[in-house]
Amino acid sequence: MFAERGFDVIAPGELTIPDQVRRFAGARVIAGLGGAGMFNLSYADPERLESVILLNQSAYHARNERLYAGVLGTDLHTFWSPPDTDHPDHGLSYR
Numbered sequence: 008m009f010a011e012r013g014f015d016v017i018a019p020g021e022l023t024i025p026d027q028v029r030r031f032a033g034a035r036v037i038a039g040l041g042g043a044g045m046f047n048l049s050y051a052d053p054e055r056l057e058s059v060i061l062l063n064q065s066a067y068h069a070r071n072e073r074l075y076a077g078v079l080g081t082d083l084h085t086f087w088s089p090p091d092t093d094h095p096d097h098g099l100s101y102r
Contacts, residue, residue, distance in 0.1 A: 009038055019044045036060065041067055041085075048075035058082045066090035 010016050014036075019027050020043075031037065031050035039045050041063035048059065059076050065087050076083035092102045 014038060019047050038062070041069065041072060045072050045075070048072065048079065051075075051079055051081075053079045053081070056081045058084065061085045062088070064088045064090045066092075066094055 015030070017030060019030075022030065027047050028050045031047045032052050033055070034051060035055060036058045037045075037048060037051065037056065038060035039062065041061050045059075045061070056079055059072060059079075059081055061072050061083060063085060067090075072085075073083060092100070094100050
């Protein structure tokens with residue numbers, strides 16, 4: 008869906024660090040799944056970056072992307088989905 012709308016679809020972990028820096032620094036819009044790959048937002052150019060689109064599921068509790076977007080001064084659009092298996096009522100589960 009993102010490729011059909013003009014996004015380059017990449018797997019940051021498969022790129023060298025210099026390539027990750029170049030790709031994220033040159034981006035106007037960054038979209039992706041919440042998690043480690045979005046830590047590359049630290050390479051984004053705040054003068055160039057217009058928006059971040061985040062796909063996440065509600066059992067993932069980290070909100071790092073919100074902090075990055077705030078520091079970069081850009082819009083953050085988060086789309087939430089339910090997890091296949093939610094956390095138990097009183098605790099956490101890696102399932």
